[in-house]
Amino acid sequence: MPYHGDIPNLIAQTASRGPASVRAAARLMSIVTDHPERVATMLAGATRWPQPRLVLGITGAPGSGKSTLTDQMAASFRARHPDRLLGILAVDPSSPFTGGAVLGDRVRMMRHATDPKVFIRSLASRGHLGGLALGARGVVRIMGLLGCDVVIIETVGVGQSEVEIAQNADLTVVVLAPGQGDSVQMLKAGLMEAGDVFVVNKADRPDAATLQANLLNMLKMGWMARVDLYHEELTCHGPQMLVAGQSADGGKALSSIPDLPLDAAAPPPVFLTSATNAQGIEPLVDHVESRAARDADAWRARRDTQITREVRDAVLESARKRIAHLIGRNGTSQATLAPVLEGRISVDELTDQLIRRALSDIDTTHRIQPT
Amino acid sequence: MLDPTPKARVLIGKPGLDGHDRGAKYVAQVLRDAGFEVIYTGIRRSPEQIVEAAIQEDVAGIGLSLLSGAHNVLFKRVIDLLKERGASDIVVFGGGTIPPKDIPTLTAMGVKAVFTPGTPAKRIVETLDTLLAQPA
Ligand SMILES: Nc1nc2c(ncn2[C@@H]2O[C@H](COP(=O)(O)OP(=O)(O)OP(=O)(O)O)[C@@H](O)[C@H]2O)c(=O)[nH]1
Ligand SMILES: [Mg+2]
Numbered sequence: 001m002p003y004h005g006d007i008p009n010l011i012a013q014t015a016s017r018g019p020a021s022v023r024a025a026a027r028l029m030s031i032v033t034d035h036p037e038r039v040a041t042m043l044a045g046a047t048r049w050p051q052p053r054l055v056l057g058i059t060g061a062p063g064s065g066k067s068t069l070t071d072q073m074a075a076s077f078r079a080r081h082p083d084r085l086l087g088i089l090a091v092d093p094s095s096p097f098t099g100g101a102v103l104g105d106r107v108r109m110m111r112h113a114t115d116p117k118v119f120i121r122s123l124a125s126r127g128h129l130g131g132l133a134l135g136a137r138g139v140v141r142i143m144g145l146l147g148c149d150v151v152i153i154e155t156v157g158v159g160q161s162e163v164e165i166a167q168n169a170d171l172t173v174v175v176l177a178p179g180q181g182d183s184v185q186m187l188k189a190g191l192m193e194a195g196d197v198f199v200v201n202k203a204d205r206p207d208a209a210t211l212q213a214n215l216l217n218m219l220k221m222g223w224m225a226r227v228d229l230y231h232e233e234l235t236c237h238g239p240q241m242l243v244a245g246q247s248a249d250g251g252k253a254l255s256s257i258p259d260l261p262l263d264a265a266a267p268p269p270v271f272l273t274s275a276t277n278a279q280g281i282e283p284l285v286d287h288v289e290s291r292a293a294r295d296a297d298a299w300r301a302r303r304d305t306q307i308t309r310e311v312r313d314a315v316l317e318s319a320r321k322r323i324a325h326l327i328g329r330n331g332t333s334q335a336t337l338a339p340v341l342e343g344r345i346s347v348d349e350l351t352d353q354l355i356r357r358a359l360s361d362i363d364t365t366h367r368i369q370p371t
Numbered sequence: 372m373l374d375p376t377p378k379a380r381v382l383i384g385k386p387g388l389d390g391h392d393r394g395a396k397y398v399a400q401v402l403r404d405a406g407f408e409v410i411y412t413g414i415r416r417s418p419e420q421i422v423e424a425a426i427q428e429d430v431a432g433i434g435l436s437l438l439s440g441a442h443n444v445l446f447k448r449v450i451d452l453l454k455e456r457g458a459s460d461i462v463v464f465g466g467g468t469i470p471p472k473d474i475p476t477l478t479a480m481g482v483k484a485v486f487t488p489g490t491p492a493k494r495i496v497e498t499l500d501t502l503l504a505q506p507a
Contacts, residue, residue: 020457022426023426023456023457023458026426026427026428027429029429030380030429095403098403098404099406100402100403100406100408100409101403102399102411103408103409103410104411106410106411106412106413106424107411107412110412110413110416110424113416113420113423113424114417114419119427120424120428121427
């Protein structure tokens with residue numbers, strides 16, 4: 001794309017919030033998603049960029065109604081804060097075979113398309129290792145710069161980087177729906193730990209109550225197991241035995257354990273919604289808003305520490321790209337890899353060679369020009 | 372390892388009042404299989420919705436699927452809106468039951484390609500590959 005050199009200009013246009021800001025923001029987003037390794041550079045000196053008040057992750061089983069729920073929650077946020085901007089980032093998988101993708105989440109959100117206060121961006125997962133989360137982070141930052149008060153990120157809860165994106169949000173909502181045998185399997189595969197808040201959507205379906213009951217049970221068990229583990233940690237490493245409710249400080253010490261999640265005091269809540277009928281949305285948004293009001297400081301601190309990881313990821317992504325460039329695409333990489341395939345040198349030796357070549361490569365056309 | 376680099380981003384929209392989107396979905400599938408990232412917006416979209424979405428998604432092209440016969444008006448509206456928004460660099464193409472006699476009018480308007488029913492998938496892909504080629 002021809003607008004690399006324009007980055008400072010695009011940033012200024014985005015921040016101006018004038019008529020050109022939407023297009024400028026959209027182009028900045030292309031830059032950070034096409035070149036995730038650039039996010040760190042783009043954000044250097046951008047610590048004072050305005051940030052969204054709330055970044056909400058929505059993930060869960062495919063087809064559980066994430067987009068429809070996002071649309072409804074967006075409508076609710078807009079009604080609550082008529083003057084404030086809202087951003088939506090919808091991530092869908094790319095085909096691992098062709099690299100192409102059909103990004104269809106927007107279909108359920110079109111009523112917001114002409115709302116000048118809603119910015120929706122679709123992102124394909126592109127089979128990146130790590131780059132996806134980084135690009136998504138960049139998009140959220142740009143939405144912040146544009147003035148978005150709330151950003152909702154929708155990702156399907158399959159695949160590590162997709163779940164990671166939702167977890168990078170301030171608050172993660174996991175959406176399940178009845179009639180999907182894989183919902184419970186997905187919980188077992190790690191989605192249970194990912195959720196701060198759970199939603200059983202399609203409550204208009206008869207088996208929603210059963211799913212809700214099962215989910216509550218699983219969440220309670222998971223929570224009890226976690227609390228027990230924390231206690232054991234304390235018993236092993238702490239100065240004294242601590243039992244919940246019996247400690248001298250009335251349990252406060254428990255919340256001073258560094259890794260104790262903010263909401264370990266109870267299992268995560270479960271909301272019942274019927275997104276297509278706009279039912280159960282308000283209690284859910286009420287809850288999210290109350291968490292945002294309560295935890296804003298902690299979230300800000302966590303975002304700050306995430307920057308270190310962003311830079312780390314950006315360095316790794318940049319290194320990966322430079323080596324990948326030297327190996328060549330599938331099909332053209334045969335020659336480079338032949339010495340290993342023929343057993344003449346080891347993978348380590350080839351890697352050393354490639355790193356050396358990457359360093360001495362004067363023609364670094366693959367390297368993005370600094371701004 | 373596999374490191375697919377996607378081709379251009381394309382928005383496929385279906386303005387107009389009729390509710391059939393088989394053609395639009397088919398083209399979306401074809402383009403996806405050819406490595407494009409397709410933003411699919413569904414049926415009965417207004418030109419305003421389509422143009423706004425295209426700008427936010429920073430697509431290189433907009434494909435309009437039309438069956439209703441109002442193509443001259445709808446294409447014109449999309450192209451005018453893009454101009455208004457300073458986004459005339461976005462390539463507009465179309466498909467559907469468009470009578471051959473209307474194609475010159477559309478071309479004059481700035482529509483870069485028109486695919487009528489029966490256009491081979493391969494030709495659609497080749498045409499868009501050329502139209503949306505990203506400068507290195
Ligand atoms: N009965 C019922 N159907 C719903 C409800 N919410 C969503 N749906 C339907 O479920 C289907 C999937 O909805 P989406 O919102 O696209 O689901 P999604 O989780 O975003 O899907 P992917 O992004 O493809 O994983 C659509 O046909 C919706 O109309 C609901 O509350 N009740
Ligand atoms: Mg969806």
